[in-house]
Amino acid sequence: MRAARLIKMVLLLQSRPVMSAAELAAELEVSERTVTRDAQALSEAGVPVYAERGRAGGYRLIGGYRTRLTGLARNEAEALFLSGLPSALREMGLEDAASAARLKVSAALLPSVRDASASAAQRFHLDAPSWYHEPEPPDALPAVADAVWDDRLLRARYRKGGGREHGRNGTEVARELAPYGLVLKAGVWYLCAKVGDDFRVYRIDRFTSVEPADERFERDETFDLPAFWDARAAEFARSLLRTEVTVRVSESGARQLAYTGDRAAAATALSEAPPAGPDGWRTVVLPVESLDVAYSQLLSLGPELEVVAPEQLRGRFAEAVERLSDLYR
16 A cells, blocks of 8 residues: 555656645645655655755655656556546546556656646546436446456346336346446446347446356457447437327427437438428428327427327317417417
């Protein structure tokens, strides 16, 4: 533990001209007294750490000293490629590995470009969760992430069906999984895993227990996680569109249609629709999840859309129009 801290201290001093005891204590998560003892230990070991007193003082390396202790451990190298996802790293338990990797890379750079990581962090940040939603990381996520990194089989219990997020308990099943990859979608974590000969997707917040097995699995190197996820996500979106409604839309309504529901389904429906009539309106057969969902989504288009069929949905729109008319009369 102390050896790792001493290495980190050397790398910190190598990456910056001078650091105060308070700055080093904050970075190393120790007291300033421990920083003083560590600096003395490094000096006794032949590392030229020099302490300058005064308001502008601090610790620095002298004589152009540079360490060769910049080799990345495997977990640090893997975490480095995720360093643009700070919240994801934190939730998977990889924050310390990513910090060590960035520090080693910074120490290996020339002084003229050593501030590149800070410069990039000041200009670009990826915030994965959606607005108005503060998701809690699933309890099982760190263990699942470890199994993914280690290609280790996972024995898990999984809650099928609605689950807690829908107010139901669901059915719990046991599975032995080969965990291939993790996906963070709109603040929700998913596991892409192989079960038998099939690849499946699991919401990690539905795991009630996970236990890494002693055995590892042999990864299929042809598996493409982004391509698999894109295909499965598109398949899932299509599976939700179980019914159809016929609507008439104005030119403005046609432009807004893609923002009311499934964008791909709306684009396809518009491309297959006949040309606009003399009044500029088009008749579109639109796939939707359900009549209730269609009502809540399409009502936002107001006077730019008319429901033609089914009659049940048209009646609900007519009732909404009457109620609005009463409110604004």
